[in-house]
Amino acid sequence: xxxxxxxxxxxxxxxxxxxxxxxxxxxxxxxxxxxxxxxxxxxxxxxxxxxxxxxxxxxxxxxxxxxxxxxxxxxxxxxxxxxxxxxxxxxxxxxxxxxxxxxxxxxxxxxxxxxxxxxxxxxxxxxxxxxxxxxxxxxxxxxxxxxxxxxxxxxxxxxxxxxxxxxxxxxxxxxxxxxxxxxxxxxxxxxxxxxxxxxxxxxxxxxxxxxxxxxxxxxxxxxxxxxxxxxxxxxxxxxxxxxxxxxxxxxxxxxxxxxxxxxxxxxxxxxxxxxxxxxxxxxxxxxxxxxxxxxxxxxxxxxxxxxxxxxxxxxxxxxxxxxxxxxxxxxxxxxxxxxxxxxxxxxxxxxxxxxxxxxxxxxxxxxxxxxxxxxxxxxxxxxxxxxxxxxxxxxxxxxxxxxxxxxxxxxxxxxxxxxxxxxxxxxxxxxxxxxxxxxxxxxxxxxxxxxxxxxxxxxxxxxxxxxxxxxxxxxxxxxxxxxxxxxxxxxxxxxxxxxxxxxxxxxxxxxxxxxxxxxxxxxxxxxxxxxxxxxxxxxxxxxxxxxxxxxxxxxxxxxxxxxxxxxxxxxxxxxxxxxxxxxxxxxxxxxxxxxxxxxxxxxxxxxxxxxxxxxxxxxxxxxxxxxxxxxxxxxxxxxxxxxxxxxxxxxxxxxxxxxxxxxxxxxxxxxxxxxxxxxxxxxxxxxxxxxxxxxxxxxxxxxxxxxxxxxxxxxxxxxxxxxxxxxxxxxxxxxxxxxxxxxxxxxxxxxxxxxxxxxxxxxxxxxxxxxxxxxxx
Numbered sequence: 177x178x179x180x181x182x183x184x185x186x187x188x189x190x191x192x193x194x195x196x197x198x199x200x201x202x203x204x205x206x207x208x209x210x211x212x213x214x215x216x217x218x219x220x221x222x223x224x225x226x227x228x229x230x231x232x233x234x235x236x237x238x239x240x241x242x243x244x245x246x247x248x249x250x251x252x253x254x255x256x257x258x259x260x261x262x263x264x265x266x267x268x269x270x271x272x273x274x275x276x277x278x279x280x281x282x283x284x285x286x287x288x289x290x291x292x293x294x295x296x297x298x299x300x301x302x303x304x305x306x307x308x309x310x311x312x313x314x315x316x317x318x319x320x321x322x323x324x325x326x327x328x329x330x331x332x333x334x335x336x337x338x339x340x341x342x343x344x345x346x347x348x349x350x351x352x353x354x355x356x357x358x359x360x361x362x363x364x365x366x367x368x369x370x371x372x373x374x375x376x377x378x379x380x381x382x383x384x385x386x387x388x389x390x391x392x393x394x395x396x397x398x399x400x401x402x403x404x405x406x407x408x409x410x411x412x413x414x415x416x417x418x419x420x421x422x423x424x425x426x427x428x429x430x431x432x433x434x435x436x437x438x439x440x441x442x443x444x445x446x447x448x449x450x451x452x453x454x455x456x457x458x459x460x461x462x463x464x465x466x467x468x469x470x471x472x473x474x475x476x477x478x479x480x481x482x483x484x485x486x487x488x489x490x491x492x493x494x495x496x497x498x499x500x501x502x503x504x505x506x507x508x509x510x511x512x513x514x515x516x517x518x519x520x521x522x523x524x525x526x527x528x529x530x531x532x533x534x535x536x537x538x539x540x541x542x543x544x545x546x547x548x549x550x551x552x553x554x555x556x557x558x559x560x561x562x563x564x565x566x567x568x569x570x571x572x573x574x575x576x577x578x579x580x581x582x583x584x585x586x587x588x589x590x591x592x593x594x595x596x597x598x599x600x601x602x603x604x605x606x607x608x609x610x611x612x613x614x615x616x617x618x619x620x621x622x623x624x625x626x627x628x629x630x631x632x633x634x635x636x637x638x639x640x641x642x643x644x645x646x647x648x649x650x651x652x653x654x655x656x657x658x659x660x661x662x663x664x665x666x667x668x669x670x671x672x673x674x675x676x677x678x679x680x681x682x683x684x685x686x687x688x689x690x691x692x693x694x695x696x697x698x699x700x701x702x703x704x705x706x707x708x709x710x711x712x713x714x715x716x717x718x719x720x721x722x723x724x725x726x727x728x729x730x731x732x733x734x735x736x737x738x739x740x741x742x743x744x745x746x747x748x749x750x751x752x753x754x755x756x757x758x759x760x761x762x763x764x765x766x767x768x769x770x771x772x773x774x775x776x777x778x779x780x781x782x783x784x785x786x787x788x789x790x791x792x793x794x795x796x797x798x799x800x801x802x803x804x805x806x807x808x809x810x811x812x813x814x815x816x817x818x819x820x821x822x823x824x825x826x827x828x829x830x831x832x833x834x835x836x837x838x839x840x841x842x843x844x845x846x847x848x849x850x851x852x853x854x855x856x857x858x859x860x861x862x863x864x865x866x867x868x869x870x871x872x873x874x875x876x877x878x879x880x881x882x883x884x885x886x887x888x889x890x891x892x893x894x895x896x897x898x899x900x901x902x903x904x905x906x907x908x909x910x911x912x913x914x915x916x917x918x919x920x921x922x923x924x925x926x927x928x929x930x931x932x933x934x935x936x937x938x939x940x941x942x943x944x945x946x947x948x949x950x951x952x953x
Contacts, residue, residue, distance in 0.1 A: 186330055187212035190240065194329050199244055199280045200321035206240040210286060213238055218333050219286055225340055227569060229291045230311070236287040240329065243273075244280035244321060253427055253546065254316055254353050254413055255281055270549045270592060272353055272415040272423055273316060279351055280321045282328055284336070285314040290358065311358040313338050316415075318351030342564040345414055345422065346557065353415035356568060357429045363405040364551070365447065365576040366533060370398040370455055373532050383463050383521060386923075388497050389715045391722075392462035392941040394455065396932055400529065401447035403573055404537045406440040410550075412567055414560065422560040423591075424567065425552040428544055431632040431669065439667040442538050444530040452526045459525055460518060462941075464494050468518075475514055479507050540594045542640035542665045545628045552591035553579065559587070625888055632669045639673050639884055640665035643891035645898055657687045660898045660907075662891050664884070673884040675877035679742040684708075684898070684908055689733040696772070698723055701734040703770040705929035705942075707779050707905055708738055709912035709922045712944040716778075719942055723931060731934035738908055739926040744915070746878075747924070749871050751914050759910065760864045761791035767905035769848055775831035779909075785831045789820050789850055797861045806859035814841040814851040857903055863896040867907065870894040922946035 186194065190213075193206040211234035213219040219238075222231040243255045250256060256271030273281060290309045317332045337344035339354035348354065409429040417423050446452065460468045474491040477483045483491065488504075496502035500513050544550055551572060563575045578584055626642040643662035663681035670677045686704050690697065702720050705711040711719060726732060740748065752759075765786035766779040775785045793816050797808055808816075818839035820827045831838070838849050845852040854860065870893025877886040898904040915925050923946045931940045 186326070186333065187216050187218075190329070191326065194240065194326045196324065196326045198321065199242055199282070199319055199323050199325050199328065202242075202325075203244065203248070204240065204242050204325070207237055208239075210234055210236045210238045213286070213333075218336055223288075223338075223340065227565070230288040230340060231291070232286060232288050236289075236310075238284070238286045241283045241285070242280060242325060243275060243283065246275045248275060250283070252283075252314060252355055252357070252411060252413075254314070254355055254415070255283070270425070270552060272413060272417075272425060273318070273351065278321055279318050281351075282317045282319060282325070282332055283314055284317075284332065285312060287312055309359060311356065313340070313357075314353075314355040316353040316355075318349060339412065339414060340568055342561050345561060345564065348414065348416040348422070350416050350418060353413055355411055355413035357409065357411040358570075359407075359409040359431075360570045361405050361407050362410050362426070362550075362570045362572070363403060364572040366402050366404055366537065367399050367580065368402070368533065369396065370394055370400050373400065373529050383498060383517065383524075386921075386945055387712060388465075388945045389712070389718070390462050390941075390943050390945060391465075392458060394458050394939055394941075396937045396939050398455075400451050400533075402530075402533050403445045403447055404442065404533065405445075406442045406538075406541065408440055410570065412570075417554060420557055421554055422557050423552070423554040424560060425591075426550045426567075426572065427548070428541075428546050428550065428630060430546070431630055431638070440538060440541070442534045444534045444537075446530075452522060452529065456518070456522050456525060459521055463498065463521065465497055466490070466494055471514070475511055478504055478510065537594075539663065539665070542630075542638070543626070543628050543642055544594075546630060549592050551593050553588055553593075554591065555588035625891060627888075630669075634669075634671075636669040636671045637673055638666045638669045639678075641678070641884070641887045641891075643887070643895065645895045647899065647901075656901075658898075658901060658904055659683075659685045659687075660895065660904065662894060664887050674881040675874070675884055675886055676879075676881050678884060678887070680745050680874075681742055682738075682740040682745055682911075684738045684904065686736040686901070686904070687734070689731065691731045692728045693726075693732040695720070695724070695727055698727060698732075698734075699772075700770045701736070702929070703779065704736045704905065705927075707766050707912075708736060708908040708927060709915070709925070709946065710736060710738075710927040710929045710943055712946075713778055713780060715942075715944050719929070723940075726933055726935075729935065733930075733932040733934075735928075735930040735932075737926070737928050737930070738911065740911065741926075744918070744920075744924045747918050748911065748914050749875050751917065752868055752871050752910070753875065755865050755868050757791060757794060758787075759913065760906075761787045761794065763906045763909035763913065764790045764860065766909045767902055768850075768853060769902075771848070773831075773833055775834055781830055785820075785827050786850065788824060788827065789817050792816050792820070793850075793854065794861050794864075806862035807854060810841040810843070810845065810851040810855045813854045814839055814849065817850040853902060857900045859896075860903070863899075863903060864906075866893045867897040867910075916946075 187208075189208050190206065193208070194204060195202050210219060210232055214221055214232055214234050219232045221234075222229060241250075243250060246257050248255065250271070253271060255273045255275060257276065258274045259270060288311050290311050315332070315337045317328070319328045335347070337347055337354055339345070339356040344354065409431045411427045411429045413425050413427070415423045415425075457468050460471075464471050466474075471491075471494055474483070474487055474494070477487060478491055492502045492504070495504075495510075498517060500517070501510060504510070541550070559578070563578070566572075566574055579588060579590070624642060624644040628640045628642070630638045632638075641662075641664040643664070644659065646659040647657070661681075661683040663683070664678040666673060666677050667679065668677075686701075688697075688701060699716075699720055702711065702716050705719075706713055706716050723732075762783050765783045768776065768782045768786050770776055775781055793808065793813060796812075796816070797806065818835060821831045821835045821838060822828065834849075838851070841849075841851045841855075845855055847853065847856050870890050873886060873893060874890045876882070877890065896903075897907045912922060912925070912927075915922050918924055927943050927946075929942045931942075933939070
C-alpha cells in the first residue's frame, strides 16, 4: 500500500467535517464517500493479498469517529469502559482500549469488497445470494485528549494502516488497535476430557436390552482434541498494550445471515483420526459387561465347541444382554454379528462424541455477546505476526495448538476463551463447556438469568437465554452442591423471536466430593441416582459393592445428572398441565432423605410410607393452611406422620421403628423427620404449583407464539422447585416418572451416575438402560 510521507491537506470533504478543536472538546461522527480517500491515495483501489483480493470501491462509505470519555459506545467493542472487578467473562464487555484516562482515540473505518485470490484458500462466505462480500476495516489511533482533532487526522491519514497487512501490525503504537470484520468460516480447536463426553451421553450408546446396567470406565486425564468450525460474521482485532506485545481478540459481529437461514452450520472433526478407536474398547466393555478380548475368546471357543459350562453361561448372558443369539443356534454367523455390532458401536461413538462437542460449543457460542470475546490473548509481536495470515482467514487452530504447547507456557497471557481462562475444558457437564469449572459453585448460592442477542443486518435477532441456578446446601451432606440449567436458544434469526423459535433443554446436577467417603455417604449418593431413575433399585446394591474397595482410601467425587433434550421436553410438558396431587406426593416421598432404617432405605419403601403422609399434608395446606405461608406448623406435620404410622397398616409395617422420631417436633430440628423436612424446605405446595404454572406457560408460549421474553417468567416459575436440595430431588423424581409414560420411557432422558476416583485417576459412568413402562398409578 502506498505510504504518504506527509499529507499537506485533508480532502476537502473530510476537512470541513472535522472540527478544529481538541479531541476532548467535541464528539464527531463523520461519514463520507471513499472516493476522496482513494483519489488522494490514502486508500488503495485494490490490494492483492494472495488468498484473497480486497478492493475499496469509491462509492462505498468511510467513517471517522472519536472516543474521548466514559460512556462513549464503540459498536465494534474495541473501545469502552473497563469491566467490573471479578466480573465473569460471559457477563461483561471486554474492550481492548479503556476509556477514562488522559488519552482518547480517533477511529478511521473503511469498507472493502473481498474476492477469492489465486491460492484457493478462501474461507469467506457471502450472504443472501450475493456474489461479493464486504468487509469492514478499522484503525484506532491513540492521542492525548488535548490534541487538535484536525491535526491528528492529518497525521493519521498520512500513514493509513489495515489489519490485513501484517507489516501494519508492527506500526501500532502503544494504545493503538486495528480490526477486521467479515463473514466466513471460523475454525478453532477444543481440548476436552474423554471422561466428560460420556457423563450424560450413555443413552445414545445403549445397544443393550432394557434394565441392563451400563458401566463405562475411562481415564480422567485422557483428552480428545477436536477442530470445530462454524459460519458467522466475526471480528478480529489487534491492539498494543505495551511495546513488543500485541493483544488479539476474536468477537462475534452483526450477522449478514438472512432470517430463517441455515444457522451456524457447526462441524466437528477429530484432530487425531484414531481418537475414537482408542476408546472403542472401553465402550464395548461397558456394553457387553465383559472386556472385548474376553468376549472374542468366548465366541472363538463356542465356534470350536470347547466351552466349559461356566464359560457357556457367561457367553449366553453377554449375548442376551446385547440382543444377539444367547441360544447359540447359528454359530456360523455369531462372529459376523459381533463384528457388525462393533462397527455399529464405533459409528455411534463417533457420532455421539461429535454431537456432544458440537452441541456444547454451540451452547457456549450462542451465549457470547457481541461485546464479549470468543478468544482474547496477549502475546509477543513475533508470534502474533507468525499466525496473522491464518487468523485473518478465520483459522484459530494452529494458534490454539501453539498456545497449548507446554514449552510456550509463560510466553502469553490468556484473557478469555469460550467464557473461561483455560484451553483444556475438563469436568464439563450438561449442555455447557464451562460450567464444569464449578465457578458457579464458588458462591453459596447463585441465580443467573441472562439474554444474549445477536442481530443481523436486516434487524432480525438470534437469541439465547441462560437460566441457571446453583447452590451449596449443607443439609445434603457431602452431596452439597447442585446446579440446574434451563436452556433456550435459537439456531436461526427471526424478525420477532417467538417462544416457538427456540430449542429447549433442562439439565440437573447433584455433585459431591469427599476425601474419605463412608459407606453411608456412598449409599446416599447412589440413592440420588435411584430417585432420578438413573439406576434401577436392583443395581444400587451392586454399584455400592463395586465401589466399596475405594471407601475411606481416596478422594471420591460423585455426580448425578439428568439432561432432557428439546424433543423430550416438548413431549413431557403437555403431560403436566394441572397440579397432580398424587404425582407430587409420590415424588416428594421418594425424595425424602435416605437412611438405613427400613422405611427410608429405598425410594420405593419411602414412597409406600411417605406418599400418603405428603398427600394428607398438602391437602390440609390447600384446605386449612395459610396459603400465604404455604406450610402447616412442624408440630402439625409431626401429628400427620404419627397418625399414618399408627393407623395405616402398610405404613405401620415399614415405619413403626420411626414412630418416636416422627411424632415429636423439637426445634430447631434436623433434616430427617417429616416435620423437619417440611420446616427446612418451606412453601412446598406453592413451589410445586408454580412449577406446573411454568410448564403451562411454556406450552402456551410455544403454541401461541408468544414473545421469547416469556421465558424469563417461565424460568422464574420453574426454578422454585430446585432452590433446595430436597426440592431438586423432587423435581427430578417428577420428571423421571413423567418420562416413564412416554414412548421412549426413561430412555428418552440422558441419565448418568458418575464416580471419579483420585488414586487411580479413573472415572466410572453408570446408568441402567430403560425403555417405556406403565406410569405409576
